[in-house]
Amino acid sequence: MSRPAVAFVVGTRPEAIKLAPVAVLLGRSDWAKPNIISTGQHGATVAETLRGFGLEPDVELRPVRDLPCVGGLTSSLLHVLAAEFGHRRPELVVVQGDTSSALTGALAGFFAGIPVVHLEAGLRSRDITSPFPEEGNRKLIAQIAALHLAPTTTARDNLLAEGMDAASIVVTGNTVVDALQSSLGAAAPYNDGVLEAADRSGRPLVVVTAHRRENWGAPIGRIAAAAAMLARANPQLLVVVAAHMNPAVxxxxxxxxxxxxxxxxxxPMGYAPFARLLARARLIITDSGGVQEEAAALGVPVLVTRDTTERTESLDAGLSQLVGTREIDIVTAAGHLLAGDQAPAGRFDGANPYGDGRAAQRSVQACRWLLGKGERPHDLALTSLHH
Known part of the structure; x- marks a missing residue:
């Protein structure tokens, strides 16, 4: 008999990275198979990222692209996903995080009467405008999800505070740790002579990324100015700017x-070489949530160029600090970290607040339990983790 399908809705590269470990493990099971639906949000980049994990999209949708507003993209995605679920009825719909693809995948599944599984559920900044529209998206998904796969106990507590049923929440850890471990094990080449030379020489690196919608325009300009100031003040450093795929950004x-x-x-870099780059960094300056998690797994200090963050575990563990986007604040904090004035110059010790690299295993087991085909997994006890 053919295995029933579990739909994975993937729109962006971060979604592909975090959903891939779950899809890989589900594909090895004898009770279900993954059906990967690419919404076309990041198009070829999603396909390239999935290939790094040995996966390919099963379905590539064609929403209206280059729409002038978030609402237009959301309505277009909802239309094509509703048609897809009407044509093929999976047993479950799995969405990740807080993108437009995640929101519309959850809505389309809910409208079709298909149970929705929310991977990386429960993150909250408590500011509905930051990140925008992500904070709103993830709160909306929580209202209709049948199963909340919370990456941390803090995320679980956020869901409980909002009235979610405790029985519907499983603490899994974050699948980004699984993806990172897999990618670092592949030892992917940079295909970049400057980075290869820096690796050979041991030259210290600072990695900078910026892409958040609320930072578009003047804030990203200030981040760039801060990177320039930091580089000029520290000629021994190589400041690596791994920019977003959006050409305007x-x-x-x-x-x-x-x-x-x-x-x-x-x-833009492929995920495996980017993971290798992060592992080499002395310091990371970013507005990316995923990079905050990856840095914590690697023990690399992070300056977060935002005023709020939903990755509070990194803040609580002393692995990151919020600096906003003022040039002087970024440069001053970076100088202290690089000099070892405020944090260890090397890697951090202690528990990784984002998990143990077995989040995908717990997620697959939780999906099986939701369908009545297996036992509920034990929640991850993050306090027992050690590097």
């Missing part, structure tokens, strides 16, 4: 940095 951050000798602009 990339132009804003790259333009002020082109004339700085010890700044290297990589453009």
């Amino acid at each position: 990339r132009a804003t951050i790259e333009q002020p940095l082109r004339a700085v000798a010890n700044v290297h602009l990589t453009g």
Whole structure:
């Protein structure tokens, strides 16, 4: 007999990274098979990321692209996903995080009467405008999900505080740790002579990324100016700017940095070489939630160029600090960290607040339990983790 399908809705590269370990393990099971639906949000980038885990999209949708507003994208995605679930009725719909693809995948599944599983449930910044629209998206998904796969006990507590049924929440850890461990084990080449030379010489690296919608425009310009100031003040460093795939975002951050000798602009990178780059960094400056989690798993200090973050576990563990987007705040905090004034110069010791690399295993077991085909997994006890 053919195995029933579990739909994975994937729109962006971060979703592909975090859903891939779950899809891989489910594909090895004897009770269900993954059906990977690419919504076309990040198109070829999603397909490339999935291939790094040995996966391919089963379905590639064609929503209306380049719409001028979030509402237009959301309505287009909902339309094509509703049609897909009407044509093929999976046993479950799995969505990850807080993107437009995640929200519309959850809504389309709910409208079709298909149980929705929310991977990375329960993250909250407690500011509905930041990140926008992600904070709203993830709160809406929580209202209709049948199963909440919370990455941490803090995320579980957020869901309980909002009235979610405790029986519907499983603490799994974050699958980004699974993905990171798998990718680092592959030892992928950079295909970048500057980065390969820096690895051979042991030159210290600072990695900078920026892409958040609320930082578009002047805030990203200030982040770029701070990176330039930091590079000029520390000529021994190589400041690596791994820019976003959005060309407008990339132009804003790259333009002020082109004339700085010890700044290297990589453009978008594949996930495996990017993981290798993060593991080499002395310091990371980012507005990315996923990078905050990856840095914690690697023990690399992070300056978060936002005013709020839903990754509070990193803050509580002393692995990251919020600095906003003012140049002087970024440069001052970076200087202290690089000098060892505020944190260890090397890697951090202690528990990884985002899990043990077995989040995908717990997630697959939880899906099986939801369908009445297996036992409920034990919640991850993060306090028992050690590097």
